[in-house]
Amino acid sequence: MPRPIASISGFPEWLPQERLVEQLVLDQLREVFELNGFSPIETRAVEPLSQLLRKGETSKEIYLLSRLQGEAAEEASLDPKRLGLHFDLTVPFARYISENAGKLAFPFKRYQIQKVWRGERPQDGRYREFIQADIDVVGQGELAFHHEVELPLVMARALSALGIPAFKIHVNNRKLVQGICQANGVEDVEEALRILDKLDKIGADQVSEELIKNGISESGAATILKMAQISGDAQTVSAALAEFGVENDLFEEGKNELLALLEEAEKRAPGVVIADLKIARGLDYYTGSVYESFIAGHEDLGSICSGGRYDNLITVGNKTYPGVGLSIGVSRLLARMLGEDLLTASRPTPTAVLVAVNDEATRSESNRIADALRERGIPTDVAPKAAKFGKQIRFADRQGIPYVWFPATEEGEADQVKDIRSGEQTEADLSTWQPEAADLRVRISRPK
Amino acid sequence: MPRPIASISGFPEWLPQERLVEQLVLDQLREVFELNGFSPIETRAVEPLSQLLRKGETSKEIYLLSRLQGEAAEEASLDPKRLGLHFDLTVPFARYISENAGKLAFPFKRYQIQKVWRGERPQDGRYREFIQADIDVVGQGELAFHHEVELPLVMARALSALGIPAFKIHVNNRKLVQGICQANGVEDVEEALRILDKLDKIGADQVSEELIKNGISESGAATILKMAQISGDAQTVSAALAEFGVENDLFEEGKNELLALLEEAEKRAPGVVIADLKIARGLDYYTGSVYESFIAGHEDLGSICSGGRYDNLITVGNKTYPGVGLSIGVSRLLARMLGEDLLTASRPTPTAVLVAVNDEATRSESNRIADALRERGIPTDVAPKAAKFGKQIRFADRQGIPYVWFPATEEGEADQVKDIRSGEQTEADLSTWQPEAADLRVRISRPK
Incomplete structure (x- = not known):
């Protein structure tokens, strides 16, 4: 039951096999958003305090920045120009629209997947750094109602694609x-x-x-x-x-x-x-x-995806930019999915093949084989040490690499590949061999 | 000649069409790293001041955090536990290894692509927020020399793949x-x-x-x-x-x-x-x-990818973890590549098809068509307004969407698709029509 590591309370981190799942989840969200006509943007992590305080209420959750070698006056000042980390993606999006309205085509559909930070009190047990995935549509002066129908349906597709x-x-x-x-x-x-x-x-x-x-x-x-x-x-x-x-x-x-x-x-x-x-x-x-x-069954998580229609959030001069948006709190959702074994990676590493090394003098030959497999899109690593083959196989096993490739030891011999899960070992041609289709790339799998 | 927008000096942002390129560049790096046996990790954005100051020298570049509603004493203190934003990915990686050594298999090969922050003086014209892409291999107690050969060659492949x-x-x-x-x-x-x-x-x-x-x-x-x-x-x-x-x-x-x-x-x-x-x-x-x-020709950028072998950076108890790593400064490199038109997106939006809307009463039918195309992996949007077709085509054109799909207006008629670049319009079957292969997904293209 994987749980995030958090040596600083509220700042979760994952082991590589869980980060792999997180990446695949973010890929999946991006795929659904792009299939549905949304363009990506990314905004800087910081906003001036004046922007961050516009919405009121949330002021207690803001992390302010100061330069270690900055002027003393900079610290402790609440100058509206002072920078703080964004606590959501709506405030920066509204600011981005107001700065770039002249360069965008409206209605503008954007997605944005980024970390946000909230300076919660550590004892609350809440995340202080987490990933949000937002979609919004914003019009210039007007925004047709049908977008209020469209957006939750895009999120429905995104959540389905994740297997929620x-x-x-x-x-x-x-x-x-x-x-x-x-x-x-x-x-x-x-x-x-x-x-x-x-x-x-x-x-x-x-x-x-x-x-x-x-x-x-x-x-x-x-x-x-x-x-x-x-x-x-x-x-x-x-x-x-x-x-x-x-x-x-x-x-x-x-x-x-x-x-x-x-x-x-x-x-x-x-x-x-x-x-x-x-x-x-x-x-x-x-x-x-x-x-x-x-x-269902996870109501304690609260709402995992929320939002709504807003008419007056974004204004530039006398123009308004009404919009509608929804936001998924990815980190909490992912932690729950991983924690309950609802999601996992099909293997704990991107690597599909480990090329064995017969002896250090022939490492260059093993490298050549690995490069040829990579050229054909097969993620490949080379054994770190020309140890006994049993040890090299155990290295692959420990990393969750499904295949080990043995270079021929003598002229005229063929290379061999072992599927270390079944133990089956066969001759293999470097220019044509393929792993099982399901093994080529690491994927999300859903054990339950 | 695209340039990043930076309404706060040192914090660059991109328009959607350039963010698309940035995403494709990061995908490409990830692809090369994963093909070469590297696993992903991501670390929190913050480290305690004690960690950040370990390397010395860089102290002037650190952004410290304080909570807006925190105790006054928190501000202005240089408590070693106080949090700051990481200024590179090496310090957090070293800390991650020392915390998780027991759960990792060594030699451990990881890649990490994240933003870092440096509290430079604004007038320096330097980036204060930028993306780094790092690869490192770390051994437990020892690390074979061949990794010092391997790592620059992986970066060579990554830079080639980007078309540098x-x-x-x-x-x-x-x-x-x-x-x-x-x-x-x-x-x-x-x-x-x-x-x-x-x-x-x-x-x-x-x-x-x-x-x-x-x-x-x-x-x-x-x-x-x-x-x-x-x-x-x-x-x-x-x-x-x-x-x-x-x-x-x-x-x-x-x-x-x-x-x-x-x-x-x-x-x-x-x-x-x-x-x-x-x-x-x-x-x-x-x-x-x-x-x-x-x-060549961009020496003024300085080194775009740097690193080396380190034997004594990571120690846990009496164990050392020698490593070798390289880091690409992605943001500066990308800004140059975009600025000189060396890289661009094959179109300015992920969307390949815009489904026209005959009248608002039949929007639901246009949605059904769009869903069917998405189901087959074709990024599709629906016209925001049932305007005259000329207007709907202009909307697609302004967004850089190559195809417009016209739903049949009468029973028994066939749908039609127009390639708005060539003007060619043909009948199209919803279950089999495909865009040109090069148009299916937005790609990096290299005009020069």
């Missing part, structure tokens, strides 16, 4: 919720949503109490809690909402969007996307669809 | 240099090498003067300078060294190693590796072969 078992993407719509709040005389919708977001943690009674304490009527609080219990497919949601008797534009628009999303999702990824009206997402900047994703 | 034109890997051997110094009564060899390292900058006269100022005899200084002028193939070096009349073990061992390296390199990568006895590498920890690499 039994996950569901829960969706809600901020306009729908706001419409219901409005009809019930709730003035501070943000605050109501923030309270509602705690439903799973503190329970309905506590939420109701807090809502009322915030000036919401008893019947208003009851309606909000009733709304929060709605979940399911388009038909269920449609029937449940009819009972609310709400009639305002926000409600209608939100309801129509939510139903359209559920219906198209049901066509393209049956059973994956469900409505869940208690999802509020803590962040103020969402304005339409919001998403959270959970794995 | 006319590069040479310059090699020298510390033992050889030390043997010559010893025979000439030079006591502080490190200091002599540090002075010699400035030869290109300050010239022979200044170097001689400095050597003599450091207590080296006039004839000793002359010999060191004469040695520094030796360069070329095994034969040239062998002849030149014979004139020195040095007889000591270090000299003999170093000479034999250097000649063996040159001879094997000439077999496996003719013309790439040359001896260059003025290479000293500033770092104290090299003990055998040392390497630097230059591109």
